[in-house]
Amino acid sequence: MNRKNKELLSVENLKQYFPIKGGIFGRTVNNVKAVDDVSFTVYEGETVSIVGESGCGKSTTGRAILRLDTPTSGKVEFDGVDLVSLNKKQMRKMRKDMQIIFQDPYASLNPRQTVRQILNEAMEIQNVVPKSDRDDRIAELMKTVGLQPFQADRFPHEFSGGQRQRIGIARALSVDPKLIICDEAVSALDVSIQAQVLNLLQRFQREMNLTYLFISHDLGVVRHISDRIIVMYLGKIVEIGDKESIFENPQHPYTKALLSAIPVPDPEIKKERILLQGDIPSPIDPPTGCRFHTRCPFATDKCKEELPVLESLSHMTEGHEAACHYAKEIETGEHKPTKDITKVR
Incomplete structure (x- = not known):
């Protein structure tokens, strides 16, 4: 530094x-x-x-x-x-x-939403990515944190603890x-x-x-x-x-x-x-x-x-x-x- x-x-x-x-x-x-x-x-x-x-x-x-x-x-x-x-x-x-990654990667993710919905919600609230480009951005984020783009349509309970934490990181990164x-x-x-x-x-x-x-x-x-x-x-x-x-x-x-x-x-x-x-x-x-x-x-x-x-x-x-x-x-x-x-x- x-x-x-x-x-x-x-x-x-x-x-x-x-x-x-x-x-x-x-x-x-x-x-x-x-x-x-x-x-x-x-x-x-x-x-x-x-x-x-x-x-x-x-x-x-x-x-x-x-x-x-x-x-x-x-x-x-x-x-x-x-x-x-x-x-x-x-x-x-x-x-x-200013974003946060929480301690419990399961409790911090909405169990009723897919990963795609979770990441899309963050980008929609902050209006950082045009709606037409969000699927590409989500695929890019999934690859960035070491997950596959097709996994974005799964729910949080379908992932391991480490994978859920990667989703939490992806959500934090989604708004730059x-x-x-x-x-x-x-x-x-x-x-x-x-x-x-x-x-x-x-x-x-x-x-x-x-x-x-x-x-x-x-x-x-x-x-x-x-x-x-x-x-x-x-x-x-x-x-x-x-x-x-x-x-x-x-x-x-x-x-x-x-x-x-x-x-x-x-x-x-x-x-x-x-x-x-x-x-x-x-x-x-x-x-x-x-x-x-x-x-x-x-x-x-x-x-x-x-x-x-x-x-x-x-x-x-x-x-x-x-x-x-x-x-x-x-x-x-x-x-x-x-x-x-x-x-x-």
Whole structure:
């Protein structure tokens, strides 16, 4: 990825709260703070991955960007247009350039429609292909994703999981988008099929200059496809940087724990895994200060009271930022663990 490429997507102070109703009158008594003050940019032609445990706010961030959920506050600017300020009609036009591939390739396809109807519907809504040319376009899309044109007259249940995901990709490509959000797009597939779909996505990126926001919990997949990586925990970004710097020189204790869980294919290699203690706190009432302090082996009173900000330290690669009060001291060994670190082989 060339950082000289233009900025395609800019997310500033994005918040996505879901109200909790209670009482006789159904008033809002609290909020689920799914995404809480998140900011990042995505450049044209790159792949930015968002990683973290289930419930960290990855998918909600993607949905908020596309306005599938209306953001509580913040700014989402795509190709120079502020998406949050658009009405439904204006947003529908913008969705031509912003598509999504969902996690479940079966649930995201209408079981009552053939593949031809599914692909035709997308082109009709966005009016991107004349009606007389749509059958040829559908045949071309089917070939592009590795399926046969005659299969377009079949229903989704007549395909395997990997084939259904290819149909989801074809639907996203049918309107010639600039940005595709891949929400756990390969997590439901077998490993061999995952590789095929990932290679397909990378080929399309090269040929069509696509930009991806790739949401996943599988760090092995993320390492294969990403240019930059965003690590989220409980609705906040705790680390962001280039793929190489995140994997080779992680700074946040949470990132280190995630990376330690990546399986090694060689049984002869013994690898230590860091086991985090305790459960993920509730996003309804997140901890004060650093949200990771309840599970962090390096936490102090400062971590409980002060919220760390994303910052780049002198020993980190340019563009690599971490939200940890003691990132540098932990790296140099000056800051010791405040409780035992559980490690297993």
